[in-house]
Amino acid sequence: MAAETDVPAYRFDTQRVRAGYEPREHNQAVSPPIYQTTAYDFRDVEHARRLFSFQEIGNLYTRVGNPTVGVLEQRVAALEGAAGAIALASGMAAVSYTLLNLAEGGGSILTSPYLYGGSADSFKKVYPKLGIRIDYARNILTPEKLAEEIKADTKAIFIESISNPNTVLLDVDAIARVAHAHGIPLVVDNTVATPYLFRPLAHGADLVIYSATKGLNGHGNLIGGLVLESGSFNWQSERFPQFSERYYTLRDSDGNHRAFPEVFPDFPFTARIRFNYLNYFGAALGPFDAYLAIIGLETLSERLAKQSHNAETLAEYLSAHPQVAWVRYPALKDSPSRALCERDFQKGAGGILSFGFRGTEAQREAFLNAVALFHYHVNIGDARSLIVNSPQTTHGELEADEKAAADIPENLIRISAGLEDPADLIADLAQAFKRANG
Ligand SMILES: Cc1ncc(COP(=O)(O)O)c(C=O)c1O
Structure with missing residues (x-):
């Protein structure tokens, strides 16, 4: 024991x-x-x-x-x-x-x-x-x-x-x-x-x-x-x-x-x-x-390395997207966590990232309804990529002031990158953004 x-x-x-x-x-x-x-x-x-x-x-x-x-x-x-x-x-x-x-x-x-x-x-x-x-x-x-x-x-x-x-x-x-x-x-x-x-x-x-x-x-x-x-x-x-x-x-x-x-x-x-x-x-x-x-x-190292790579690739794609207000991922150049990331996370910054959807609440919901390859549910760290609107689900019980203190704005969308080909994940996000735009 x-x-x-x-x-x-x-x-x-x-x-x-x-x-x-x-x-x-x-x-x-x-x-x-x-x-x-x-x-x-x-x-x-x-x-x-x-x-x-x-x-x-x-x-x-x-x-x-x-x-x-x-x-x-x-x-x-x-x-x-x-x-x-x-x-x-x-x-x-x-x-x-x-x-x-x-x-x-x-x-x-x-x-x-x-x-x-x-x-x-x-x-x-x-x-x-x-x-x-x-x-x-x-x-x-x-x-x-x-x-x-x-x-x-x-x-x-x-x-x-x-x-x-x-x-x-x-x-x-x-x-x-x-x-x-x-x-x-x-x-x-x-x-x-x-x-x-x-x-x-x-x-x-x-x-x-x-x-x-x-x-x-x-x-x-x-x-x-x-x-x-x-x-x-x-x-x-x-x-x-x-x-x-x-x-x-x-x-x-x-x-x-x-x-x-x-x-x-x-x-x-x-x-x-x-x-x-x-x-x-x-x-x-x-x-x-x-x-x-x-x-x-038994596959921890390979999974985390690939998920970190996929998350960084998605973070870079999202950073350049006009329907994205901001992206949080520690390895990004403009991340407030970048210095600690370079010091402590030399093997990768992990599979989780979040971004702010630019648009109305209805567009944000249409975006989430439109993703096809990403799973929509409340887990992280899976071999499959997952997407969720955390402020309304996993963090839905926080009051407005608690969300503000935790830096979780209402337009936050969280991604947990899986092991798929990142090009397929990007294509899925791209089609969902298009559909959200009407
Ligand atoms: C950081 C963190 N700690 C603890 C938990 C709780 O774990 P479990 O769902 O296995 O009870 C979670 C679940 O999402 C988590 O993300």
């Missing part, structure tokens, strides 16, 4: 097809088997006793751990250089279990205005009712001023590395420095970038979140999520009393109760999610979905 960087000498492209899996340990099966089982037999009563008291780590019940899910955890941990990982049933489970594990019992999370709509909605609707305040940073683009926004009860800074839908890049290194100077961790939702384009832990982040539903898997055929930890953050401070709490279930062989960092010193954060939140709230990833995610990871 614990994630290890088990083949540290190998490079990224080797790890994404090999890490976390050894055929010798699985009847020589080359492709990781789907362990479609609810539970695991105990060898004897002593074995059960040892597993239940954490004196031995092993398979017990698929809600808290499964060998196929474990391969996914270990493989993504290897790609991230993480000390620990936990896979969950969705990206939203990864976000919520992380925030609850950080701020249970009360406190606040300092976040960026540039977020996925589902995260932003939950911040507004759910967390305040659980005693967790979400503060929106005014200075996320100027980290040197961010310190003044960290309060005594702030438990973490939460950001997205490439924001959904408007592809804002943030200075993760600088934000991590500010967080650490105040004894709080930096959490990065790296869903859009994937570890192929950006590895947040290498830039100072402490926790990384994925919706595995998106580019990590890349085939639009599962819902899943992951949380990863660096293993280097010190959780045993007054700000995080939950990590010093001693549990009966973590007792040692003499019956002494222990805290998570004592039992799991390398990955206390994900262990605490596993044995508290996953165990009791139960958003477990199924082994078949884990298997699909593992297969998707």
